[in-house]
Amino acid sequence: MSREYVLHKTRTALGRNVGQAPAPAPPVRLRIPQVDVEVRLANFFQALEKLAGKTSRAGSPAEARAYVAALIGDRPAVASNAPFLRECGIPGLPSVRTDFTGREALRAVCATADFGITSADYALADTGTLVLLSSSQEARMISLLPPVHVALVPRERLLTGLDELLTLLPQPSEQTSSMVLITGPSRTADIEQILVRGVHGPGEIHVVVV
């Protein structure tokens, strides 16, 4: 059997025995800087804008709703089931469809919607990154299929960076089958190293920090 073959060859090559404990691993290296929340916010916006992401600050859920309403107009949009979107009143917008629980129905809607609206479990200030954990509240497709992704994030979810995220979630797989880090709009430079946005994912991303 190939399993035994590969493992046997590996052990023979390394001079190890079946079931032998590993040598102690080098200690984990995580460094979390102390960054004031206002500075974090400024860093986040700066990093995302550098990637051509659109950013906005909303003083209240109502302001966030107004931003989204003005952006999408009456064009078709699909929103995730995140409680924070509910709090902002997104499902109430006329062209927004939401509350999907089945994959096929959601897929059909995502394939034709102009906007995908989600929240985010975390945001990373130093790189301008959104962190989305797949669940009954956040589907994978909404931030992926529509040409524009809009994310509404409560400001207390803004972390300093990757090290803080992995300190809070030392093993993301315990919580979800899919954690995705989204840093700016989908892009490519595969033709002559010329930057083009919007390949398979959204070419435009709006983040509203509430």
Next chain:
Amino acid sequence: MAALYQINIRKALADARLQSAIYASTGRLMDHRRHAMAPDALPDYQELRTQANLIKKHTIENLDHYLEQFEVQVAAHGGKVVWAKDGGEVVEFLGELAKEKGARLIVKSKSMTTEEIDLNERLGHQHLETVETDLGEYIIQLAGERPYHIVAPALHLTRYEVAEIFTRHLGVENETAPEKLTKIARATLRQKFLAADIGVTGANFLVADSGAVVLVENEGNARMSTTAPRIHVAVAGIEKLVPRAQDLAVFLKLLGRSATGQPLTVYTSFLSGPRRGEEIDGPDEFYVVLLDNGRTRVLADRDKRQSLYCIRCGACLNHCPVYRKIGGHNYPWVYSGPIGAIISPQFMGLTHDPWLPFASSLCGACAEVCPVKIDIPRLLLELRSEVVKAEERQPGRRLERLAFRAWAWVMRHPRIYEMLGLAAGALMGEGDGKGWLSRAPALMNWGPLRAWLSQRDLPPAGRSFRQLWRVRSARVKS
């Protein structure tokens, strides 16, 4: 008679368009990396490199443990690990899986490991359609080529060539703007994603403590490949393991910056197992194929096993003066550049392309930019020594051995050495600013000597060191 590889290399060197394409693209990638690694952008870069090297070393030296831990964790999250000795077993597994599930169409996201085993072509023989979905990979799949670069597979093609390829294979209007070309690919591939039964990806990292596959990309095609189809199969070399999810804090900071100068790529997906009970979307089935294909052979060498630390960032290619001249297709295997020069002979065997470890000036740029600190120049030297040892056992080497024995004898006899030097100088005549050996008399332009001289030259002969020394000594005495 020049060997085929020499003819091809000369062709690449004479192709001005190709030369400028390679030079411009790798130059841009170098600039991006340099900005991302500047001390104010990433002050702890060297510390991160050291840590990455330590983690890789530890993982490789205890690999059997982490492989088993990974397998247990994948199963615990509802997925399945499949072991493969070689490419044949990967093809067999995918073929049977497709048959069992009635699958016809496979979408693929960029993976060097599947290039290594010619997966697309071999699945094609089983009447399975396999579509590459990374833009660069899609272009070269249509063109019937192999990747030119680990990170930028279509680096050698201009927009005009891409336009031609699209017109020929997709029957679209000839559009040369990269935005338009990208749009065409998006529309065509979107249909493939939505129709595909199986998504095949590689893996940038496998996380032992989580049973997770980590995918790093910019376009979103890896996300599409792992979200739209019902089945996700990741094919990964056994060396891709890292012990803990927390170790990614080190590797993710290095990978994007080294490859394209990005602090993080647009998408980093951390995937473990199929969709869970409450989750709305994601695949129903999740497989990870762990591929050996020569890796355990590399493991057996204590020193050279560091070749397996590679995270495929491509920085050594961009910085290599040889890669930047001869390009990616003149390396004998899918892995090009300095890393290709050390892993190809180890995976395929030294006899395949014995010239490869010699195709380097040993300038050391590759080792300097390697984010996991693989000592590529030293490994090249070791491989050279192995090639020479293997060749010494063959009879055809008598002339070279004789030449070096004569050289050694001359070097031990200073008078004769000096006389020969004077004779050579006289033979060449006074310098005229041009090369020296290139003007050598016909006598020296013969047989094996010509092969040697064709690649080497010296400035015009002035006075020898020994002459200068005598003059100086005389002056000091007086």
